[in-house]
Amino acid sequence: MASASLGISTISVYRRLRVAVLSTGSELLSYKASRDESGHIRDSNGPYLRAALRQLGFDATTLGIVEDDHREFEEIIRKALATGRHYAFITTGAVSVGKLDFVEEGLLNLDATIRFHRVAVRPKYPVLFALVPSDERKLGSEQHVPFLCLPGNPMATVVCFHFLTISYLRFLHDQREEAPIHAQLNSTDPASPSTSIIFRKTDHLRVFWHGTLN
Ligand SMILES: Nc1nc2c(c(=O)[nH]1)N[C@H]1C(S)=C(S)[C@@H](COP(=O)(O)OP(=O)(O)OC[C@H]3O[C@@H](n4cnc5c(N)ncnc54)[C@H](O)[C@@H]3O)O[C@H]1N2
Numbered sequence: 579m580a581s582a583s584l585g586i587s588t589i590s591v592y593r594r595l596r597v598a599v600l601s602t603g604s605e606l607l608s609y610k611a612s613r614d615e616s617g618h619i620r621d622s623n624g625p626y627l628r629a630a631l632r633q634l635g636f637d638a639t640t641l642g643i644v645e646d647d648h649r650e651f652e653e654i655i656r657k658a659l660a661t662g663r664h665y666a667f668i669t670t671g672a673v674s675v676g677k678l679d680f681v682e683e684g685l686l687n688l689d690a691t692i693r694f695h696r697v698a699v700r701p702k703y704p705v706l707f708a709l710v711p712s713d714e715r716k717l718g719s720e721q722h723v724p725f726l727c728l729p730g731n732p733m734a735t736v737v738c739f740h741f742l743t744i745s746y747l748r749f750l751h752d753q754r755e756e757a758p759i760h761a762q763l764n765s766t767d768p769a770s771p772s773t774s775i776i777f778r779k780t781d782h783l784r785v786f787w788h789g790t791l792n
C-alpha cells in the first residue's frame with residue numbers, strides 16, 4: 579500500500595529461504611501411513627517443522643524419513659546438496675550419545691565443521707549445529723550449508739526450533755530478531771497452586787519442565 583501510494587511499481591525482495599527437513603529414526607512411520615504397527619510411532623516432527631517454517635514465510639521441502647543408518651543419511655544429504663536448492667537443513671533425532679545416534683558421524687563423513695554440539699539447557703540439550711561444504715551448490719558465494727540438528731524428542735524439537743532455529747533463519751534472511759514476550763510468574767515455587775511451571779537447575783543444566791502459566 580505504501581509503495582503504491584508513492585507510485586513505486588517495482589521493489590527488490592529477498593527470495594524465500596529454502597529449508598530442507600529430514601526426520602531420522604527406524605521407528606518412524608509417515609504421519610500419512612494407514613498401518614499402525616506396534617513399536618512404530620508417527621513422524622510428528624517433520625510435519626510440524628514444515629508447517630512452522632511455511633507459517634514463518636520460508637520454503638520448506640521434505641526429505642522424508644531416514645532409518646538409523648549413517649550411510650543412508652549421507653546419501654540423502656549428498657543428493658540434496660547436489661541439487662543446490664536448499665539454503666539450510668533441519669534434521670531431527672539421532673544427535674544424542676546412543677549407538678544409533680549417527681548424525682554427527684554422518685556429517686563428519688561429509689566434511690562438516692561441527693560448530694557446537696549440546697547446550698546446557700533441557701529440553702534441547704543434545705542439539706548440534708554444523709556447516710557442511712558443498713562444491714555443487716549454486717547459492718551465490720556461500721561455501722557452506724548450515725545444518726541445524728535437533729533432538730528427536732518432539733518437545734525438544736519444538737523448543738530448539740523456537741529458541742535457536744528461528745533466530746538463525748531470520749539472521750540468514752537479514753530479518754530483525756523477534757522481540758521476546760515478557761511474562762511474569764506469580765510464583766516460582768513449584769508447590770504453589772498459582773503456577774505449575776517448574777524451574778530446576780542441576781550442576782550443569784538449566785532444566786525447564788512442561789507447565790501452564792496461570
Ligand atoms: N546417555 C545419554 N542419553 C541421552 C541423553 C544424554 O545426555 N546422555 N540426552 C537425552 C536427551 S536430553 C534427549 S532430548 C534425547 C535426544 O536424543 P536424540 O536426538 O538422539 O533423539 P532420538 O533418540 O532419535 O529420539 C528421542 C525420542 O523422540 C522420538 N522421536 C524421534 N524423532 C521423532 C519424530 N520425527 N516424531 C516423533 N517422535 C520422534 C523417538 O522415538 C524417541 O522416543 O537423548 C536422551 N538420551
Ligand code: MOO
Nearest residue numbers: 700701702703734
Ligand atoms: O534436552 Mo532433551 O532435549 O531433555 O529433551
